Amino acid sequence: MIGNDVIDIQQSRQESNWQRKGFLEKLFTAEEQFFIQQDPNPEIMVWVFWSMKEAAYKIYNRETKRREYIPKKLICKIAFIDNNCIRGQVSCGENNYHTKTAISDDSIHTIAVSCFSNLNNVFEIDKTEIFKDQYGIPYLSNGGKPTKDVSVSNHGRFEKIVTII
């Protein structure tokens, strides 16, 4: 299964004040907060963790059909950091998701998969016919019939549509 989340950094500065009292405490685990505070660029780490949680939540929602606001139950772990790419894991109860986050000057983009071997098989596709089921979960479609899992993320100037190929 697939999930993804893009953040327009410029837009996030207009919409959110991550330094406001209580913000980090309500969204991030103690370990994530520690990681954010240790980072030379805490703002970027805030949105890296957030996009990891959002991308993983999209799979969780697809699997369970549950709608919940559970950022602190989506626990992020960083596996390694290589230049502008971060590989990690997000766990939620017994569910585990694998993530890859690309950081650029103006955006942060995380893809998440439930099966590790699919992490390198995720591709961006152009805007196309999308079918949404009763839970709002998107699929690629052909003539109104769902054919394949797809994940759509919009923020500010960016839209990312990804699927496993």
Add this chain to the structure above:
Amino acid sequence: MNKEELIAKLKVIIRPYTANNEAYDNLTENTDFIKDLEINSANLVDIVLDIEENFDVVIDNTDMERMLDVKTAIEIIETKLAAK
């Protein structure tokens, strides 16, 4: 504070985070923060923090998890105010 007053106060709080003005103008108890008002999920926490500040209550994680629509938000605020 009665329910109408609670909703009116909540409506002021969610205004700055709302993307869909038509849904905002037609807000009812059944309005969903994300599906209808198109509030960014990263801003739901701001609504929770603003509720805490404006109503002088504490919203724990279990309550925050359910706070996706006007009805649930009102129910949580009412419970917190009654417990004061």
